[in-house]
Amino acid sequence: MIHGHITGWVLALILFVVALFLIKGGKAKGAKIVQMILRVLYLVIIATGVMMLTQVFKIDFQYILKAVVGLWVIGLFEMILSRxxxxxxxxxxxxxxxxxxxxxxxxxxxxxxxxxxx
Ligand code: HEM
Known part of the structure; x- marks a missing residue:
């Protein structure tokens, strides 16, 4: 599970940079495709994150903060690309x-x- 999670966010970071370069390079179509793949990765990151949370015996503040900040990063991927x-x-x-x-x-x-x- 943790490997799926790490693979998810590492790939997302890479594709985020690729999408930025494609947009800057005027390749709107390519950027759109990369953005679609990115959105699937968000689901992978969130699904693996939630599954790990279900395995935690006692969810304390640090876990909640981890999940919220994780969602914040995903929101920022989207905000930055759209802007x-x-x-x-x-x-x-x-x-x-x-x-x-x-x-x-x-x-x-x-x-x-x-x-x-x-
Ligand atoms: C882009 C967003 C995210 C990044 C960069 C990220 C990054 C990480 C990293 C570096 C780890 C530790 C991996 C390891 O050392 O083995 C981890 C673990 C974890 N993440 Fe995320 N994460 C993100 C989103 C999320 C979200 C949205 C959730 C929850 C819904 C979540 C829940 C968890 C949980 C439960 C763990 C396991 C913590 C533990 O060790 O007990 N993450 N994540």
């Missing part, structure tokens, strides 16, 4: 993105199921 497509300002969202991504990685890797906690 780049519409040529709108993205700086506020990029700041949030850096903070939320750092936080979700920190929380994920410090929670007990992480491979960083043998």
């Amino acid at each position: 780049v497509i519409n040529n709108r300002k993205t700086s506020v969202f990029w700041i949030q993105f850096v903070i939320a991504l750092a936080l979700v990685l920190y929380l994920g890797f410090s929670l007990p199921m992480s491979f960083m906690n043998p």
Whole structure:
């Protein structure tokens, strides 16, 4: 489960960057396809995340925060892409993105199921 989760968000990060380059390069059609794949990955990330939550004996604040910040990162993927497509300002969202991504990685890797906690 955890591997599916990690594969999901690593692929999502890569495809997010690919989509940004495609949009910037004027390849709207390619970007649209990558965005569709990204949306499937969101479902994979959320489904594996929720499944892991169901295996947790006691869901404490750190788990709730991990899930909420994870959803926040996914929301920011969508916000940033749609604003780049519409040529709108993205700086506020990029700041949030850096903070939320750092936080979700920190929380994920410090929670007990992480491979960083043998
Ligand atoms: C882009 C969004 C997300 C990222 C980057 C992310 C990242 C991570 C990372 C790095 C880990 C630790 C993996 C390991 O070291 O083995 C993890 C674990 C986990 N994630 Fe996520 N995650 C995201 C979204 C979510 C969502 C939306 C949920 C819940 C609905 C969720 C729930 C969990 C749970 C329950 C764990 C296991 C925690 C434990 O060790 O007990 N994640 N995630």
